[in-house]
Amino acid sequence: MEMPTPDPAILAKKSAVVARLTSVLPKDAVIHEEAGTRAYECDALTAYKCPPMVVVLPSTTQEVVAVLKICNEMGVPVVPRGSGTSLAGGALPTADSVILGVARLNDVLETDYQNRIIRVQSGRTNLSVTGAVEEDGFFYAPDPSSQLACAIAGNIAMNSGGAHCLKYGVTTNNLLGVTLVTMDGQVMEIGGAHLDAAGYDLLGLVCGSEGQLGVVTEATLRILPKPEGARPVLIGFDDNETAGACVADIIKAGVLPVAIEFMDRLCIETTEKFANAGYPDCNALLIVEVEGSEAEIDEQLGVILQIARKYDPVELRESKSAEESAKIWLGRKSAFGAVGQINDYMCLDGTIPVSSLPYVLRRIGEMSKEFGLEVGNVFHAGDGNMHPLILFDANKPGDLEICEAFGAEILKLCVEVGGCLTGEHGVGIEKRDLMTAQFTPEDLELQMQVKDVFDPAWLLNPAKVFPLEASASRRTLAA
Amino acid sequence: MQARPAHIRNPVKNLGAEKEQAAVLTPETEIELAEMLSAASAPLRVQGGGTRPIGRPVVGEVLSMADMRGIELYEPGALTIVVKAGTPLADVEAALAAENQRLPFEPMDHRSLMGTEGVPTIGGVVAANVSGPRRIQAGACRDSLIGVRFVDGRGRIMKNGGRVMKNVTGYDLVKLMAGSYGTLGVLSELSFKVLPGVAATACLRLRGLDDETAVAAMAAALGSPFEVSGAAHTPNGPDGDPVTMLRVEGFEASVAYRAGRLQALLDPFGQAEIETRLAADQGAFGAGAGAIWRWVRDVDGFKGKDGDVWRISVKPTDAPGLVAKLDARDVLYDWGGGLVWALVPGGTDLRAKLVDFAGHATLIRASKDTRARLPVFHPEAAPIAALSAGLRKQFDPKGILNPGLMGGEV
Numbered sequence: 001m002e003m004p005t006p007d008p009a010i011l012a013k014k015s016a017v018v019a020r021l022t023s024v025l026p027k028d029a030v031i032h033e034e035a036g037t038r039a040y041e042c043d044a045l046t047a048y049k050c051p052p053m054v055v056v057l058p059s060t061t062q063e064v065v066a067v068l069k070i071c072n073e074m075g076v077p078v079v080p081r082g083s084g085t086s087l088a089g090g091a092l093p094t095a096d097s098v099i100l101g102v103a104r105l106n107d108v109l110e111t112d113y114q115n116r117i118i119r120v121q122s123g124r125t126n127l128s129v130t131g132a133v134e135e136d137g138f139f140y141a142p143d144p145s146s147q148l149a150c151a152i153a154g155n156i157a158m159n160s161g162g163a164h165c166l167k168y169g170v171t172t173n174n175l176l177g178v179t180l181v182t183m184d185g186q187v188m189e190i191g192g193a194h195l196d197a198a199g200y201d202l203l204g205l206v207c208g209s210e211g212q213l214g215v216v217t218e219a220t221l222r223i224l225p226k227p228e229g230a231r232p233v234l235i236g237f238d239d240n241e242t243a244g245a246c247v248a249d250i251i252k253a254g255v256l257p258v259a260i261e262f263m264d265r266l267c268i269e270t271t272e273k274f275a276n277a278g279y280p281d282c283n284a285l286l287i288v289e290v291e292g293s294e295a296e297i298d299e300q301l302g303v304i305l306q307i308a309r310k311y312d313p314v315e316l317r318e319s320k321s322a323e324e325s326a327k328i329w330l331g332r333k334s335a336f337g338a339v340g341q342i343n344d345y346m347c348l349d350g351t352i353p354v355s356s357l358p359y360v361l362r363r364i365g366e367m368s369k370e371f372g373l374e375v376g377n378v379f380h381a382g383d384g385n386m387h388p389l390i391l392f393d394a395n396k397p398g399d400l401e402i403c404e405a406f407g408a409e410i411l412k413l414c415v416e417v418g419g420c421l422t423g424e425h426g427v428g429i430e431k432r433d434l435m436t437a438q439f440t441p442e443d444l445e446l447q448m449q450v451k452d453v454f455d456p457a458w459l460l461n462p463a464k465v466f467p468l469e470a471s472a473s474r475r476t477l478a479a
Numbered sequence: 480m481q482a483r484p485a486h487i488r489n490p491v492k493n494l495g496a497e498k499e500q501a502a503v504l505t506p507e508t509e510i511e512l513a514e515m516l517s518a519a520s521a522p523l524r525v526q527g528g529g530t531r532p533i534g535r536p537v538v539g540e541v542l543s544m545a546d547m548r549g550i551e552l553y554e555p556g557a558l559t560i561v562v563k564a565g566t567p568l569a570d571v572e573a574a575l576a577a578e579n580q581r582l583p584f585e586p587m588d589h590r591s592l593m594g595t596e597g598v599p600t601i602g603g604v605v606a607a608n609v610s611g612p613r614r615i616q617a618g619a620c621r622d623s624l625i626g627v628r629f630v631d632g633r634g635r636i637m638k639n640g641g642r643v644m645k646n647v648t649g650y651d652l653v654k655l656m657a658g659s660y661g662t663l664g665v666l667s668e669l670s671f672k673v674l675p676g677v678a679a680t681a682c683l684r685l686r687g688l689d690d691e692t693a694v695a696a697m698a699a700a701l702g703s704p705f706e707v708s709g710a711a712h713t714p715n716g717p718d719g720d721p722v723t724m725l726r727v728e729g730f731e732a733s734v735a736y737r738a739g740r741l742q743a744l745l746d747p748f749g750q751a752e753i754e755t756r757l758a759a760d761q762g763a764f765g766a767g768a769g770a771i772w773r774w775v776r777d778v779d780g781f782k783g784k785d786g787d788v789w790r791i792s793v794k795p796t797d798a799p800g801l802v803a804k805l806d807a808r809d810v811l812y813d814w815g816g817g818l819v820w821a822l823v824p825g826g827t828d829l830r831a832k833l834v835d836f837a838g839h840a841t842l843i844r845a846s847k848d849t850r851a852r853l854p855v856f857h858p859e860a861a862p863i864a865a866l867s868a869g870l871r872k873q874f875d876p877k878g879i880l881n882p883g884l885m886g887g888e889v
């Protein structure tokens with residue numbers, strides 16, 4: 001993955017940039033020595049690293065305004081950063097950029113149970129939003145796997161999903177308002193405690209714009225009353241096709257599970273060794289979870305089990321207790337970690353129409369042989385969001401490149417069957433150069449024209465989302 | 480005058496309330512539509528079925544999408560449907576009902592409120608981001624919309640989103656297009672996430688509550704785990720008295736259980752009556768529990784009453800205080816109080832009465848003069864208005880798509 005060459009003219013004014021930033025921020029909120037900036041050299045896409053020129057850690061919206069105004073005036077690119085958990089390189093710096101980290105913006109500003117909202121600063125972690133309201137019986141629904149660490153700012157930038165979005169939707173469906181600071185330092189309140197926009201849906205546009213339109217400093221989020229209970233069932237099958245057909249039938253039957261998770265043999269075996277969750281010896285495994293009162297759960301699981309039995313499952317395990325539920329989820333939740341124990345891997349994030357599941361899994365199997373790299377599949381089957389894990393050896397020269405080429409082919413396959421390159425991780429740098437597989441040059445031009453409106457000089461996170469070649473003329477405007 | 484191409488037909492079709500003598504452009508394909516927009520230099524009035532004449536009056540030739548219709552793809556097992564924008568809403572709903580599925584957001588039918596005739600189209604629903612009572616639980620139209628194809632004001636064919644539920648590839652122009660009233664592009668194809676239909680619906684009714692107490696009762700219900708899918712109140716119900724209504728939907732036993740639990744929870748507010756209907760016994764909107772929600776959805780209480788109609792989006796607990804300032808002829812609270820429909824004397828500047836409030840008010844029904852005099856859409860703060868105007872310039876630099884409909888520079 002290429003990144004633009006740092007602009008020597010910007011590097012040359014580093015001390016002036018630092019001096020101006022230090023004049024508007026507390027001393028410990030400006031990091032410019034390499035020992036400090038190195039901590040920000042990458043996000044969770046660790047294959048790519050580059051320490052930024054400066055890191056700033058503002059604590060208020062006004063400090064964010066001051067930083068952006070200075071960078072705008074001085075023509076310095078700004079890379080916003082939540083908690084740095086992006087798997088797509090969304091927070092990867094360039095050597096001539098200022099990282100704007102929101103980690104110090106982490107307060108809860110308001111909780112309002114009558115209106116079922118919470119207003120937080122954007123550096124607050126996802127899980128701690130739920131943490132702030134769960135004693136009172138509420139929760140924040142989007143639950144990305146990184147929820148312990150990831151920030152709401154990053155969730156908004158990437159429009160993050162999670163395992164439970166089949167029922168509750170993704171970030172954009174649970175976001176009611178933001179305080180947005182644009183690159184020229186203007187502050188705007190978009191949305192709020194009320195529903196829907198007065199004019200154009202700018203909130204919907206900002207969500208998922210990967211930090212390219214503005215910096216979100218505060219957010220109003222929808223919170224929901226916790227369900228009375230939840231219970232998973234584990235279903236094992238002999239092959240992927242049968243599992244895929246079973247998923248479609250469950251959905252058609254009118255039950256809406258909160259989650260339908262899928263794992264293939266490689267993931268089942270690997271996690272079993274690692275987590276010892278007691279998973280059956282089979283080729284495909286589904287975890288289906290439903291919510292409600294005990295009786296409601298029984299009713300829904302009854303429908304699901306009846307469907308599953310028609311497909312002659314090798315295993316049907318209904319949880320009888322909280323411990324058994326935890327055990328069913330244990331393997332799924334440790335899948336990425338387990339695979340990481342045995343190998344380096346690249347995690348993909350394409351989405352496909354659920355109906356194409358068997359075909360796509362078969363093709364991935366064939367491609368695995370062609371490229372000579374193993375693949376494990378673990379994903380949100382209810383909504384078609386796949387996470388193929390391609391195993392490679394980072395120490396073996398050329399293996400990463402083969403892995404990236406294989407990954408690109410899988411993502412192109414996702415687009416070919418009517419899906420998309422990324423379901424919840426975002427484009428970042430990882431899928432940037434594949435965008436032409438999904439969009440025409442005109443589609444991309446219009447999206448870049450949207451950025452022109454918010455950030456005419458292309459200073460905010462400029463080298464992301466769009467193929468470098470496509471955005472080149474706009475990015476060099478800044479210089 | 481040059482000869483008109485074959486797809487431009489005269490005489491005029493009957494297109495709802497504002498029928499001026501103007502030729503009608505009726506593209507049948509996306510390519511035809513793109514050619515028309517690429518060639519156009521004068522303002523166009525973009526229409527679906529013409530049943531929702533919301534916005535400032537627009538002058539120009541009518542571009543009707545009614546001939547671009549049809550269901551392109553429907554996969555019940557994937558909960559997705561793809562349709563052309565001019566498809567009648569009724570066709571979409573019928574196709575879904577045949578598989579026991581439905582649009583989650585319960586789009587309102589504006590015809591009785593607006594006094595219009597014609598066939599509502601799915602494109603019109605999206606252009607106005609039309610949702611109904613289930614919006615509080617299942618989201619708005621924009622939340623179920625997962626993909627769009629459209630032609631922008633330069634005549635470029637664009638796509639965004641797709642037909643999968645989870646998609647963060649590139650900017651989300653899908654949301655932007657929903658509710659942009661045809662001012663950013665002409666929608667040609669739409670993809671939705673749909674939901675299973677339900678076996679049973681229960682409606683709980685509390686009688687005689689004042690507005691403030693009603694909003695508190697609805698908040699209590701919505702704050703419970705019993706999955707309320709409708710929460711409405713009016714001081715002036717179908718029989719003339721205050722009524723507060725809550726809806727639960729799902730499998731029969733589950734509905735009975737949750738309705739019972741809600742009844743107990745609401746006990747401090749009075750004894751709620753429960754009425755349950757099974758899908759097996761009725762159409763989508765039959766009698767009883769179904770009919771009352773259609774009454775709410777379509778604001779039927781205002782039917783045949785004179786005055787302007789405003790739609791106010793607010794924080795639910797703010798709603799009764801705002802309504803008290805309105806001196807309205809009639810009001811309906813939906814979305815637990817988050818949506819207020821108000822009927823006021825013609826020409827009233829409702830925003831002047833509310834002064835500054837957190838939320839927004841849209842003038843839905845009023846005379847042409849009033850809609851020309853008062854902003855139809857809530858004025859935006861200056862930096863936001865500047866972004867909206869900037870977007871409009873990028874999407875429609877010639878200013879030909881419903882110019883002025885949304886007011887200001889858009």
